[in-house]
Amino acid sequence: MLSDDGLHDIENESWNAYGQFTYISNWKLAFPAAYTNLNGSINSLLPTAERSFTGTATLYLGARLWSGAEAYLVPEVISELPLSGLKGLGGAIQNFELQKGGTETPQLYRSRAFLKQTFGFGGKSVKTESGPMQLGTTYDSRRLVLIAGNFSVLDFFDKNAFDIDPRQGFLSMGFLTYAAYDFASDARGYSYGGVAELYWDDWAVRFGRVTPPKNPNQLPVDFRLFKYYGDQMELEHNHKVRGQDGTVRVLAYRNHEDIGRFSDAIAVWEADPAKNATTCPGFNYGSDNASAPDLCWVRKPNVKVGIGMFAQQSITPDIGVFSRAMYSDGKTEVDAYTSTDRSASVGLLGKGSKWSRPRDVAGVGFNAGWISKIHAEYLSLGGIDGFIGEGAIKAAAESTVDTFYSVNVMKSFWLTGDYQHILNPGFNADRGPVNIFSLRIHGEF
């Protein structure tokens, strides 16, 4: 706004401020289910019709401190009501804005506060546009970037396809990142730690270490970064095919967290059935199934690993395709993201230039997720994890088709209609399919 009046140099910013608000409402229709919450297990997606919503407002503040140094602060407010208490779905959670532990009462919190220092090593000059958490500036194509503080891992790793703001794109969480990428974070999805990125012309490599939660999927964080941590490394290459931009990324992660292994929980319970889900001595998810194993008995420092690949390719300046797939070891419980152990997705995104609506965005995507054999065995015995577990399971791939159209209204507002069709919710072929219709209102400045 200020740059339009000549009061702000948007190409070489010393500060900037952006904001957004987004309201998403989901309507889940009733769906068929052979059973729900068997024997006291509590993590079924309820088969009745339900409504869910999120309302968020975010302020993005950035400032240049000294040469190469940028500071960002992002306060945010959220109010939400998830489907079924955010239970019963893996990577197919229908709204990526949903947070664990969120309430209908608006909560103000600090989502990000970090420092970024760039050291240039020459190469070409790369102009970077001003945006949320990005000062308009020029970088060297060969540079080292160090980030420290509080941020989302997804701010730097596995960035959005075609840099489209997720608040204008797919609603399903399966398209936000790999559903099987259990990146260490607090209950809201934010982390504390550091990232180092090395850019060398068309290549980039980045490494990050961040804090996990003290207990799985909870807000308190364990700051002992040399004892409990989430490490990730990503290799990226940008290219052009027939003059159109494309990107390929490989990401690997290794977490060392206080989490339970499914095989250990089963073994402890089989040895002593009194060590079940209703007699937990410490942190647990509150299952009422006295005939089921529980991870509460076996949490200890454990390692979780995964590797994935992402590719995106513009077909025309306004249409592009993307795909990503990840394999995680599936031996341990979800600590921070979704219950999915293996995931794959593909999608098509486009802007409406061809029908004279250049700021409209449309997309269709397919996402599939699987759980490991041992994970399925644990669930079949009545066990639960942070999101799924309904007393029994006929293990199958959980899949989502998500299609949306975002209409741009008055330059700064978008109205989105979205439809999602979910097969085998919670990786359980005994339930579903589920149909969810959504409406999103998004505004930004």
Add this chain to the structure above:
Amino acid sequence: MASSKRLLLVLIAWPRLAMAQQTAQGFAVERFYPSAPGGGWFVMDEMNIGGGLGGAISLTGGYARNPFAPVVSNEAFVDVAMAVTYNRSRVYLDLPMPVVANGSSGAGPSLNIATSPDSVADSHVGFDMRLLGKPGSSFRLGTGAQLIIPSGSRADYVTDGRYGGMFRLLPAGDIGRFSYAGQLGLYVRPAEGLLVPGSPDGNEVLFGLAAGRRFPSRSGWDTVVGPEFFGEASVHSASDGHTGFEGLLSTRLERTGDRPHLRFKIGIGHGIVEHFGAPEWRVLASLELVGSRL
């Protein structure tokens, strides 16, 4: 339409829902209300607002010992604030983030950065305007208003859980090498009966005075040293001794002029009348980046 109605209802009901969900115990103990970025002093404001479009950001950290002993024995916070100025006016936003709040009584808060890593306490949105005088003149008078937006948990003693407002008169001036600033105002806090026996409840009168001497140097960095005294008195129970009053000795190192410049501030203070937020002692440090005026 049902969605928008629901959103509106949630927004209107926010403070009531916040109250309903929090217990009657706990209130905002902190009585250090920092000045807007660029204000100069820790609490008072030098009202040197002028020129074209400008701004400032600040990062302030502080620790208070026994602000409400034994319930709250230790309290530390980090404030991030940003201001935009234009001509005589300034708008600003202050986001206080509690780092530690705990007590020795066992009944108080046990907040730390690990248990509440992203907590934001009551935020302040403010507007100030210089009414009389000019930047650098011997007398300036400004006025300011703030909206206090509740956030955080009352059980952590970082919020009253209710909206509030502040209205202040802000005199200030520079006479040779000496500077002074003051405040007289009202903090509108909706009363809800006695929160803690004998505690201030409801509206409070704010008062304060700061004075300092400037020591310029050839390097272009000036040092200003001087005391700040500030406090608050409950409107309905001031005669009962429900007044907190503390003094702060502060030093700031700053570049002056219209170009972007840094300001470093440190302060150490002592509660003169230790009451509900005026601590036994306090330390503060602040870093400001004041932008150029176009």
